Amino acid sequence: MVNIIWVSLFVIGLVFAGINGTMDQVNEAIFQGAKEAVTICIGLISVLTFWLGLMRIAEKAGLLLGMSRLLQPIVKRLFPDIPKDHPAMGYILSNMSANMFGLGNAATPMGIKAMEELKSLNGGKDEASRSMITLLAVNTASITLIPTTVIAIRIQYGSVSPTEIVGTTILATACSTLGAILVDRFFYYRRMKRRT
């Protein structure tokens, strides 16, 4: 699936460049895209380093465990494959809470830690497990309570009421999150059916 999409993006793009005469821009795009990717990763170093350091303290202090106990009844239903009191649960919960407050920078390291734990739960295979797909679905739908960036842009362009879209955003994310969970379940049961 990923392989096909990846190659198609290139091939279709290159064919179009040939027809449209945009080969010039495409040449530039190749290096620009690579540079942008590295820039993002370098930018991630600062955030990842700081938050993973802090999260280690939180883990050692038992904060992650406490938080996951608190919210376990709800999230357990979402991730039925994760054993009780497993550290993955704590990371998933911190990832979700950070996303809710629009703290994308803080959410990423915790999401990655959660993935790491899920991978070891899955025997270290390079294959996405059921819980990994669920975590990803919840993240791409991204439950948001405070869309900070958008509010900033609206202020910049002189909105009368920059925060008036908070309510609609919460509703829309609630719908997309619910949708993501349902779609995820649908694909999971379809996989199960095929296997038997």
Place this chain on the structure above:
Amino acid sequence: MEWVTTVSMWMIPSIIAIILIAGTVKKVPTYETFVEGAKEGVSMSFSIIPYLVGMLVAITVFRESGAMEFFISLIRPALEMAGIPADIVPLALIRPLSGTGALGMTSDLIATHGPDSFIGRLASTMQGSTDTTFYVLTVYFGAVGIRKMGDALKVGLLADLIGVFASIIIVSIVFL
């Protein structure tokens, strides 16, 4: 809604304070533990580079060649018939592919139509309500070395689609 900005501002510092105080109370060697955990962040960032370079180059080539524009113009009539405003279509399509691209497009739409117009509000809601699926997929799976993604991409993209339609319907009901 002043409290929203106040809450966002206090959020991260409060989390840091809580973690550090809890660590001290539980007698965790805080600084050593921090450094130990932080080391992981460095190697993790580097391990993401190959995944992100591969994805971003492909997406940039697709966009800059004019292919993305062509496909948008192809499906635009169908979307318009479904009641989706044409101005918003490029944003809806670019949102799962490129975070910075979508942010640029949102600013552009807000600048052209005004933040308090229907399109401006719709663009704001849409930008806030879905995440860059390809980025999340690449970074999260890339960092821990997952190569077989299973249904993850399909699930993510379908969730985005639901988010787009939910935004349109909700903004229409609330603001029209």
